Amino acid sequence: MTLWSVVNHGTAEKPRSHGWTRALLLALLAVLVVGVGAVLVPRDAGKPQALPFSETARSEALSATEALLDSASLLEGTTPGGAAGEASGGSGLPDSVTLLTNQARALLPPSGQPASSASRTPGGASPKPPSPGSVSPSSAATPDTTTPTAFVSALSSSASRRLADAAQADGGTARLLAAVGTSQLLESSRLATIWGLPVPEATPGATPAPTPAPSCPALPGMSATAAPPPGTASSRADLPAAVGAVVSSEQEAIYAYQVALTKLDAKASATAATWLARHQELLRGAEAQGRLHCVATPPREAGYRLPASFAAKPGAALGGMEASSLTAYADLVALSDGETRQWAIDGLVDAAKRSQAWGTPVGPFPGLSIDSAALPPLPSSTPAP
Structure with a gap:
């Protein structure tokens, strides 16, 4: 016997004596409908969907490159050239600022696509664990990176992360990340040489x-x-x-x-x-x-x-x-x-x-x-x- 038959059963014979029963069953039915409706509505419907890995990697690369750009801009006015730097025309940072600016511009999301970063936006995709020797986008922007030694280290770490992500991203994003990572690696070596610092060890491993x-x-x-x-x-x-x-x-x-x-x-x-x-x-x-x-x-x-x-x-x-x-x-x-x-x-x-x-x-x-x-x-x- 269905719920509706229970509701209507006997109403023709005893409408008055069983009126309270019918009302009670209708109320029960309403509660059931509300409960089923609550189950059918996704609990996480209001949360944004996780970003694909390629978009997360691009967004992290943009965040890290912007942080490096900020640090390079601060260093540009405070770092003396030194003997090696004077011979090459200064601290070398103006070229770094230009390079990082162009890379950040290339890493911006396509026109019409909202900018998003898993490392900044609550509810976004969970950041993947950093690879060995890598630096997270947020840590790249600390005041520690405004010293020459720390900046070279952060630049090299960002390069390593971009190259690691390039191995897993979609084709076009992988090519861009590999190019950015390669350039940042070379730039860290160039600045280390100018400033008389140890050149970062980031030689790619021999692939069997x-x-x-x-x-x-x-x-x-x-x-x-x-x-x-x-x-x-x-x-x-x-x-x-x-x-x-x-x-x-x-x-x-x-x-x-x-x-x-x-x-x-x-x-x-x-x-x-x-x-x-x-x-x-x-x-x-x-x-x-x-x-x-x-x-x-x-x-x-x-x-x-x-x-x-x-x-x-x-x-x-x-x-x-x-x-x-x-x-x-x-x-x-x-x-x-x-x-x-x-x-x-x-x-x-x-x-x-x-x-x-x-x-x-x-x-x-x-x-x-x-x-x-x-x-x-x-x-x-x-x-x-």
């Missing part, structure tokens, strides 16, 4: 060679998974094309370094010999990545066309070649995941360091073509440290 797939389909010269041959422009944005671009870049670098050994002075030649061995190792690693993903990589060529300035300034030409390889590594970061992405991140940092060592700066976004003039301005109400 990947284990090839147990079996791959036959890969003809230009199959659906084959990389484009050297010197051939490709509009494809996929993993095979990205792996092929890195392989071609490393092949060209090996040839250039071999030629440069005969043109550099003794000290530079020793450095070039070391980095030639590194490029040979990177080429083997890139070819191993191709085998891992069943990609037909470009074959090795007998020679490559070198820049016209190579004979007169081989060091500068090598720096330009290292800088040009950053795009291939950054693309591979965006189009891969897992151990391949980590290998690409390490390669990006490695190439940026060599480029800077040869005197070719890599800017705030190594491997990315970003027009700083087109970036949105920072909000005027940037939080103070």
